[in-house]
Amino acid sequence: MSHLFSPFKLRSVELRNRVGISPMCQYSAVEGMAKGWHFAHYGSRAAGGAGLVLIEATAVEPRGRITPLDLGIWTDAHAAALGKIAAFISAQGAVPGIQLGHAGRKASCAPPWDGGRQLSDAEGGWRPVGPGRVPFGGGLSRVPWELSEAEIADITAAFAAAARRAAAVGFKWLELHAAHGYLLQSFCSPLTNQRADTYGGTFKNRIRFLMEVVRASREAWPDELPLAVRVSATEWVDGGWSVEDSIALARRLKPKGVDLLDVSSGGNLPDAPIPSHNPGYQTPFAERLRREVEIPVAAVGNITTATLAEDIVASGKADLVLIGRKSLAEPYWPLKASAELGGSPAWPPQYARAAL
Numbered sequence: 001m002s003h004l005f006s007p008f009k010l011r012s013v014e015l016r017n018r019v020g021i022s023p024m025c026q027y028s029a030v031e032g033m034a035k036g037w038h039f040a041h042y043g044s045r046a047a048g049g050a051g052l053v054l055i056e057a058t059a060v061e062p063r064g065r066i067t068p069l070d071l072g073i074w075t076d077a078h079a080a081a082l083g084k085i086a087a088f089i090s091a092q093g094a095v096p097g098i099q100l101g102h103a104g105r106k107a108s109c110a111p112p113w114d115g116g117r118q119l120s121d122a123e124g125g126w127r128p129v130g131p132g133r134v135p136f137g138g139g140l141s142r143v144p145w146e147l148s149e150a151e152i153a154d155i156t157a158a159f160a161a162a163a164r165r166a167a168a169v170g171f172k173w174l175e176l177h178a179a180h181g182y183l184l185q186s187f188c189s190p191l192t193n194q195r196a197d198t199y200g201g202t203f204k205n206r207i208r209f210l211m212e213v214v215r216a217s218r219e220a221w222p223d224e225l226p227l228a229v230r231v232s233a234t235e236w237v238d239g240g241w242s243v244e245d246s247i248a249l250a251r252r253l254k255p256k257g258v259d260l261l262d263v264s265s266g267g268n269l270p271d272a273p274i275p276s277h278n279p280g281y282q283t284p285f286a287e288r289l290r291r292e293v294e295i296p297v298a299a300v301g302n303i304t305t306a307t308l309a310e311d312i313v314a315s316g317k318a319d320l321v322l323i324g325r326k327s328l329a330e331p332y333w334p335l336k337a338s339a340e341l342g343g344s345p346a347w348p349p350q351y352a353r354a355a356l
């Protein structure tokens with residue numbers, strides 16, 4: 001029997017298999033509101049057989065959007081629109097999850113298909129915020145607003161409010177986005193956090209904002225539901241955030257009620273050399289965190305074949321596998337992978353005749 005297609009339980013939530021759809025921005029919202037595209041996109045991936053469907057990075061406040069087209073959840077009306085998608089995902093037998101995020105100094109950009117550069121206020125952009133006044137670099141040159149301690153507390157509260165709203169409309173899995181150079185990770189990294197207050201300097205100070213967001217979100221999110229954190233396990237540069245830092249962070253997150261780490265990497269520096277062409281290139285980090293911290297992990301990153309995904313779970317490298325770009329091209333990847341591994345996937349009855 002396939003390990004990939006065996007159930008996985010965290011708290012009260014059981015996934016029908018260990019395949020998740022990685023959170024992927026669709027840049028198709030209007031003032032943060034989910035629209036038809038989101039319904040069709042997430043709905044078809046739930047019908048495609050995944051155990052977990054994670055809604056893309058959803059901003060906890062308007063300034064936290066990467067682009068003006070990002071999803072948001074800063075009002076109950078935003079949550080209600082997302083809740084319809086969550087209900088449909090559940091009806092297909094998948095677990096609806098949502099990633100909450102804040103883009104920090106990488107906010108206020110054009111969507112990738114318009115070049116991704118940072119937008120001026122006149123172009124509909126806004127001033128990004130961050131740990132300090134250092135821009136991301138590359139094409140992102142806007143000088144961020146340095147958050148005060150009071151503003152950090154406001155954003156922490158916005159994460160908690162967003163978590164509460166997500167639970168109220170039927171999401172069963174919460175992921176906090178603390179990777180890819182967005183706000184929470186930019187505070188953690190010694191390369192991008194030069195603050196002199198209690199949020200900068202030592203390791204403990206740099207992770208303080210994330211720890212506070214975890215505590216506030218865990219309090220706002222039901223006890224019986226799982227909470228995950230996406231981390232960038234390494235920045236891929238000497239002197240930057242390292243796997244050892246991630247292990248130290250994970251040891252602190254676990255007792256605070258974080259149930260799983262979604263192990264990504266990079267994104268905090270524009271020019272880091274990332275070997276993303278290698279299949280499963282981030283899986284060794286997931287494996288290490290799982291082994292050394294004894295915490296459930298999701299592996300992600302260039303996992304595109306059923307055999308690789310099966311091997312990752314069967315050999316104990318990860319508890320879950322998240323499929324990103326491949327699932328954009330193939331919404332029914334999980335059903336096909338199950339068949340390839342010898343299973344008898346349950347196609348939706350409407351599509352039963354697709355299984356030739």
Ligand SMILES: Cc1cc2nc3c(=O)[nH]c(=O)nc-3n(C[C@H](O)[C@H](O)[C@H](O)COP(=O)(O)O)c2cc1C
Nearest residue numbers: 022023024025056057300301302303323324325326
């Ligand atoms: C179009 C697109 C949008 C993405 N948006 C997000 C996002 O919202 N949150 C996130 O954590 N990662 C995001 N990612 C990264 C993916 O979740 C995933 O980690 C990455 O693509 C590597 O997995 P893959 O090789 O299977 O695509 C995005 C990737 C793509 C291609």
